[in-house]
Amino acid sequence: MSRFLDNKYNSLKPYTPGEQPQGKSYIKLNTNELPYAPSVQAQRAAAEQLESLRLYPDPAATCLKAPLAESFGVLPENVFVANGSDEVLAFCFMALCPKGASFADITYGFYSVYAALYGVDAEIIPLSDDFSIDVSEYMGEERTIFIANPNAPTGIALSLEVVEKLVAQNSQRLVIIDEAYVDFGAQSAVPLTKKYDNLMVVGTFSKSRAMAGARLGYAVANRELIADLERIKFSFNPYNVSRPTMAAGAAAIADVAYFEQCIDKVVATRQWTNEQLKSLGFELTDSRANFIFARHTRMNAQDIYEKLKQKGILVRWFDAPRIRNFLRISIGTDENMRALVDAVKHILAEK
Ligand SMILES: *Cc1c(COP(=O)(O)O)cnc(C)c1O
Numbered sequence: 001m002s003r004f005l006d007n008k009y010n011s012l013k014p015y016t017p018g019e020q021p022q023g024k025s026y027i028k029l030n031t032n033e034l035p036y037a038p039s040v041q042a043q044r045a046a047a048e049q050l051e052s053l054r055l056y057p058d059p060a061a062t063c064l065k066a067p068l069a070e071s072f073g074v075l076p077e078n079v080f081v082a083n084g085s086d087e088v089l090a091f092c093f094m095a096l097c098p099k100g101a102s103f104a105d106i107t108y109g110f111y112s113v114y115a116a117l118y119g120v121d122a123e124i125i126p127l128s129d130d131f132s133i134d135v136s137e138y139m140g141e142e143r144t145i146f147i148a149n150p151n152a153p154t155g156i157a158l159s160l161e162v163v164e165k166l167v168a169q170n171s172q173r174l175v176i177i178d179e180a181y182v183d184f185g186a187q188s189a190v191p192l193t194k195k196y197d198n199l200m201v202v203g204t205f206s207k208s209r210a211m212a213g214a215r216l217g218y219a220v221a222n223r224e225l226i227a228d229l230e231r232i233k234f235s236f237n238p239y240n241v242s243r244p245t246m247a248a249g250a251a252a253i254a255d256v257a258y259f260e261q262c263i264d265k266v267v268a269t270r271q272w273t274n275e276q277l278k279s280l281g282f283e284l285t286d287s288r289a290n291f292i293f294a295r296h297t298r299m300n301a302q303d304i305y306e307k308l309k310q311k312g313i314l315v316r317w318f319d320a321p322r323i324r325n326f327l328r329i330s331i332g333t334d335e336n337m338r339a340l341v342d343a344v345k346h347i348l349a350e351k
Pocket of ligand 1: 083085152
């Protein structure tokens, strides 16, 4: 820390991203990227923008908002786009939590980081023992609610009925549903945004669209909430989405067939991996995401994590209360997951 840093940031604990190793090549199952390339049409659309990089991107993001809105069955005025959904979430903590925020003890790590960064008072609501969210614990307060659905890193999803109940019974407070993983097997709350003015759905192209490197996220909500986000964006960085990313995003939405093919593959591979790991003595949550969350009944998670790393396979282990004995393993290709299962067999045999 330099002597120039404002004291209020002294105690910030920045988010710890999963490792992005630059030297040695690993089978990378630690940051929930897709193992498949982005849509070829998206790649081409991005490449076509390279000559135009001398120009700023369209701050209104018209060519991206239109197809995104259409795909959701809403109007462009109901859609906001940003530099990853992390930026959307940052704006929400910055501007839409005047009375504080409520979120789970075990959830996406950025919620607590943003709360600290923007001085938002956070109410932490523990998950149940089985890691499910009991929405009755979120009733009747004034703080903005943040729920990842499916949750990370547990993968457990809430049904649409439960989300609607939460939104309907908390009309005085804003509910933000982070749907980073929804495409892999949960129900989206986007249709409810037409009925409830206290609901915002946040999503990303990083996971199901295989575009983590492009940095593209979005929000869907009623027009007033979207106008609030635009007000923050135009006070912060009007050019938050680059030209190649905007073009690639629009093209990715149009390539429905490829999107569905990727999802189907991930879901099938997740099922296979689940069965294999169960037969090796793991207990798994009912993950609806592109990762699994697993604990071995006899072997310590940190040990497995370290031994997998030695064997060239990176998974995610969180040194955090309640989940220290779990591993979060992203779903790779079938070949990646066969390698994982083989490595785990070896590790268990060595023991
Ligand atoms: C990956 C992830 C995000 C962030 O996604 P970006 O769009 O890449 O910023 C947000 N929320 C959850 C729960 C995630 O897992």
